[in-house]
Amino acid sequence: KMPKTEGTVLQNDPNEAKCGAHNSETSGKNEEEENFCLDNYSPHLMETIKEVSRVSIAHEIIVNQDFYMGENVLPPNSMEDRFMETLYNVFWNHQREQLLSNPPQFTYALELMTEVKEILLSLLLPRHIRLKNEMKVLDMDLLKQKAEHRALDVSRLSNYILSLMTLLCAPVRDEEVKKLQSITDPVQLLRGIFHVLGLMKMDTVNYTIQSIRPYLKEYSIQYERAKFQELLDKQSNLLDYTKKWLTQAATDLITPCLNPPDMSSSSSMACSSPNKAAENSDPPNPIMVLYQGYLNLLLWDPENEEFPKTLLMDRNRVQEMGSHLHHLAILASILLVARSFSGKILFNSPGFVDKLKGITKAVTEEFNSKPEEAMLHVSEQVSQEIHHGLEDLGFAALSSENTVCLIGQLQNITEKDNRVHSVIDQRLLLFLKCCLVRGMQASLQHFSEGLNHIKGELRKFVKLMHHNEQVFGPYYVEILENINTLAQAQETEVEPV
Known part of the structure; x- marks a missing residue:
């Protein structure tokens, strides 16, 4: 049976309505290969894969406020879209032939009614007692008897x-x-009906996700940690x-950075202050080591496969944030320059900053x-927005x-040598460090207004890292206690001649 209920996919943003389709020419082959591989997996490995999948969903609900279930919309007129539409048309045309035959055949119709009833029951809340009783009309034994006597009225049941x-x-x-x-064709x-x-x-x-999210956080922390421990018990080198x-x-924290601190290159962004690093011979604070590690992830080489397993579920997200950080620096630089020319009144007028952000984000992919x-x-x-905005306000x-x-x-x-961009790079890095240590609100009080306009974007990284710290903190503490940071740093230094 193949009733066309619209498929759902996990979405990250309500604006992302489309789901990426498989390559139409190779999807069948890939599916066969996947099934072949799955058949050769051991039950133990399959259970591990399922556990990781469950953990990933729980993790996504917590760290991604935009997480929701969306329609699986295939690209219009694509080969896959046409194939699926043809497939469903064949199925429903077969149902029509069954109902129009003489005498009518209700076998498939009964199967559909059974599925409809199951879906309706799954939508009921505990308070829907009356509706649950009314569904007795869909008693399948009774419907089978009517079908046997050719008395099943599909149109009436559908209504x-x-x-x-x-x-x-x-x-x-x-x-x-x-x-x-208004549809009369049964x-x-x-x-x-199946579509809706x-x-x-x-x-x-989606309603359930929104309802349980506030209560799921603490459970998710314990759940993710417990499941990771199970994997660690099976794979002892998981933390290498x-x-x-x-x-x-x-x-990095105790080794002077080779680049000057005012350089806007990505390598300098993850380095601590050279002067402070050179003067301080004490082992760095473990928490600061962890936060330095988080900042280093923003500059991670995509080709480097030695990504920490404690952040593996967020690898793509973190690397996208690293790329996004570069775009944020450009955006903040544009806003800073625009503010100096537009004046405070126009810059703070409703919707003006959002317009400038929209202009910038529209060409984000072209910055690289x-x-x-x-x-x-x-x-x-x-320039045009500032010109029109000033005129509209009478300036x-x-x-x-x-x-x-x-x-x-x-x-x-x-x-690369742009002073505004360089300053913003430094501020972004310092801001992220302060947010990790002191929290978002406290950090905003000591930074320029320019960063206020991108705090929503920066908040995502801070929240993600804090969640990771809560989940894997015990592992990090143990690792950091066993790292002789000063000795290891000295080993990297070149001996004087």
Whole structure:
């Protein structure tokens, strides 16, 4: 059986409605290969894979506030989309043939009704006592008897199901249920019912996620730690990369950085102050070692497979944050320059900063591949926004000289020796360090207003690292206690001639 309930996928952001489809030419082959591999997995390994999957979902719910279940929308007119549509059409056309045959065949219709009842029951809350009693109309034994006597009225049953769906669905689905009521074709109606039921199941899951998230955090910490310990018991070298990662972080803290502190290169961003590092011969604070390690992850080489296993579930997320940090530095630099030309009143007017952020983010992907073209586009757009914004507020527009100066300063932001960009890089790093140590709100009180406009983006990294610290803190403490940081750092130093 193949009733078309819309598939659901895990989404990270409500704006990401599309799900990446498999390569249509190789999906069948890949599926065969995957099934072949799965058949050769031991039950023990399969159970481990399932456990990791469950932990990943619990982890995602906690660290990602935008986590939700979304529709599995295939690219329109893609080969996979056409294939699935053809497949479902064949299925539902077969149902039509069964119902229109003489005498009608209700075998598949009964199977569909059984599935509908199961879905409806799964949507019930404990307080839905009356609705649960009303579902006795869908008693399968009774429906089988009617089918045997050719007395099963599929259209009437479908309309009854619609009445139940009207009572159970969220307000956002009212319109879709209402549209089903105008469908007279029994097969099309059943198909529509399964589609909307799939959406209702998705709504229920999302509501449950939102409801339990506040209570899940402490449980998730204990759950993730317990499951990791189970894996560690089976694989004793699981912490090897973690030890290496923390050892490097300790070395970084007490080894002077080769780059000057005002350089905007990525390598200097993870280094501690050279002067302080050179003057301080004491082993660094274990907490600061851990936080240095977290900052080092933002600069991780994607080709380096020795990623700490305690952060493996977040590897892609952290590496994306590292790339995003570079974009944030550009964004903050643009806002800083724009503020100096627009003035405080315009800059703080409702929606103005959001417009500038929107202009910048629209060409974010081009900062790496086409920085000059991207900044030219941004500088022109920002200049126009400031010009129109000043006029709308009754102020004098920028002079031609100031406009040229503004565009020139904005275009130079992506240059390596740009002073504004360099300052923002340092502030971002210092801000992240302070957030890890003191918390977000306390850190914001001692930083310029420019960083306030990107605090939402920075908060994600801080929250993720704090959750990791809570989960794996006991392991980190033990590792750091066994690291003789000073001795290991001295081993890396070159002996004087």
